Structures are given as structure tokens and as C-alpha cells.
Amino acid sequence: MKIKWTKNIIKTGGFAGVQGGWMDSNTELTLEEPGVGKVSIDGLDADGFVGGAFIGYGWRGISGFFAVEANLGVSNxxxxxxxxxxKGELEAGTTYGAGILMGRDLVGxxxxxxxxxxxxxxFELSERYPALGYAWNKEKRHGGPRAGIxxxxxxxxxxxxxxxxxxxxYEDLxxxxxxxxxxxxxxxxxxxxAGVSFRF
Known part of the structure; x- marks a missing residue:
């Protein structure tokens, strides 16, 4: 049986689901030390899997929808x-955020x-230089705008x-x-x- 999208699928109400995928992070690292100067390292890639859950509420329009959504996830x-x-190491961890979704019906x-x-x-940044007996690590939470389709x-x-x-x-810290x-x-x-969403 064919499900008619405009009548049954997108409608006013709540939704929740889970999703997972692949994260490709390009990071610029800038080091500046008195007497040495500034060094910029671009293209420090932190790649890996990311997964999480989302929940939101949407409103149906004539030929589309508008929704607000919150998410919580984790990455490796x-x-x-x-x-x-x-040796330097950069690692992404827990993530959360909120956004708006503006949608339009497709044919079918x-x-x-x-x-x-x-x-x-x-994000957690760590540096180790055993020859100098130097090692440290620190975690900070970066915020920034997100856009997608x-x-x-x-x-x-x-x-x-x-x-x-x-x-x-994300902002620079x-x-x-x-x-x-x-x-x-x-x-x-x-x-x-990719994910699955349950409407209620």
C-alpha cells in the first residue's frame, strides 16, 4: 500500500530518533611562543564515526514543514x-545542539x-615531547553555527x-x-x- 506523504508523513507533532554517520573534521592549529613566532598547521584531520539521538516538534504547512530539534551525540x-x-593528538567527544528544519515536499x-x-x-588536545619531559592535555568545548541539507x-x-x-x-579557542x-x-x-525517526 502506498503511503501518501502530504497526508500522513509530514504533519504537526513530535518526533524522535537515532542517527549515525561519518565525521570529517578539518582543524587549523596555531602555535605562538615569545621569541619563536607563530606557526600555523592547517589540515589536521580528525575523522571517525559519530552517533546520537534527536528529538523535536514540527508544524505542517501547505507544501512543506517547519520544525525545531535538539540533538545529543558522541564521536570517536x-x-x-x-x-x-x-606527538600531538586531537580527539572529538560529546556533542549537543539545537536547530531549525525547513522542509518542502518532493514529488512522491x-x-x-x-x-x-x-x-x-x-575537543581534547594533547601534546607529548618525551625528550624534553613535556606532556599536557586539555579539553575545551567549542561552539559554532551548523548548516546542512x-x-x-x-x-x-x-x-x-x-x-x-x-x-x-566552530569558534577558535x-x-x-x-x-x-x-x-x-x-x-x-x-x-x-543516516537515521530513523519515529513520529508521535
């Missing part, structure tokens, strides 16, 4: 930087939507499949506690995810 994305005896049973929101993600397809009268790509531009020294991290991430 990691990047390593090695130079001789030096489906809808395409745009996402705009704000995301907060925890996705497609929703019906699986049943109450379940939907969701495919989505989105990008987040200084990880150094040493006066006059800066260790600035500015991540940018792209995520492709």
Missing part, C-alpha cells in the same frame, strides 16, 4: 600529528529540508528514514595556560549521517 574522531619525538513520498542551528562539541523518506505510517549532510564552523604563549584550535567539521 581522532587525529595524530607526529614530528620526530613529538518524500521531503527535502534545510538545517540551520548551533552546535557545541568537546537532508532528505526524509517514509518507512511506515509512523517511521521515517533520514539522510543528511551538514557542516559546522586558546588551549594554553602559559602567559604569552598561544595554542589556538579552530575546527571545522562535515558529517554525513
Amino acid at each position: 574522531a581522532k587525529a595524530d600529528l607526529r614530528d620526530g619525538d613529538y 513520498d518524500g521531503a527535502v529540508f534545510l538545517r540551520l542551528g548551533w552546535q557545541e562539541t568537546e 537532508g532528505v526524509v523518506l517514509p518507512a511506515s505510517s509512523t517511521l521515517d528514514w533520514r539522510l543528511e549532510w551538514y557542516k559546522t564552523w 586558546d588551549y594554553s595556560d602559559v602567559p604569552g604563549m598561544e595554542v589556538v584550535l579552530e575546527p571545522t567539521e562535515s558529517i554525513f549521517s
Whole structure:
């Protein structure tokens, strides 16, 4: 039996679901030390899996929908930087955020939507230089705007499949506690995810 999207799939009400995918993070690392100068390292990639849950509420329009959504997730994305005896490591952790979804019906049973929101993600930066007896690590939570595009397809009268790509531009934060020294991290991430949503 064919499900008519405009009558049964996108409608006013709540929804919740889970999703998982692949995270590709491109990070700019800037090091500045008195008497040495500034060094910028671009392309420090933290790649890995990301997964989580979401919940929201949507309103049906004439030919589309508008929804607000909150999310919570975790990632195992990691990047390593090695130079001789030096080792640097960047790791992404827990993440949460909120956004709005603006969608429009497709021909047939489906809808395409745009996402705009704000995301907060925890990153851990560590450095080790055994030859100098130097080692430290610190965690900070970066925030930034998120934008993306996705497609929703019906699986049943109450379940939907969701495919989505989105990008987040995080703020730059200084990880150094040493006066006059800066260790600035500015991540940018792209995520492709797939999930399932239950409407209630």
C-alpha cells in the first residue's frame, strides 16, 4: 500500500530518533611562543564515526514543514600529528545542539529540508615531547553555527528514514595556560549521517 506523504508523513507533532554517520573534521592549529613566532598547521584531520539521538516538534504547512530539534551525540574522531619525538593528538567527544528544519515536499513520498542551528562539541588536545619531559592535555568545548541539507523518506505510517549532510564552523579557542604563549584550535567539521525517526 502506498503511503501518501502530504497526508500522513509530514504533519504537526513530535518526533524522535537515532542517527549515525561519518565525521570529517578539518582543524587549523596555531602555535605562538615569545621569541619563536607563530606557526600555523592547517589540515589536521580528525575523522571517525559519530552517533546520537534527536528529538523535536514540527508544524505542517501547505507544501512543506517547519520544525525545531535538539540533538545529543558522541564521536570517536581522532587525529595524530607526529614530528620526530613529538606527538600531538586531537580527539572529538560529546556533542549537543539545537536547530531549525525547513522542509518542502518532493514529488512522491518524500521531503527535502534545510538545517540551520548551533552546535557545541568537546575537543581534547594533547601534546607529548618525551625528550624534553613535556606532556599536557586539555579539553575545551567549542561552539559554532551548523548548516546542512537532508532528505526524509517514509518507512511506515509512523517511521521515517533520514539522510543528511551538514557542516559546522566552530569558534577558535586558546588551549594554553602559559602567559604569552598561544595554542589556538579552530575546527571545522562535515558529517554525513543516516537515521530513523519515529513520529508521535
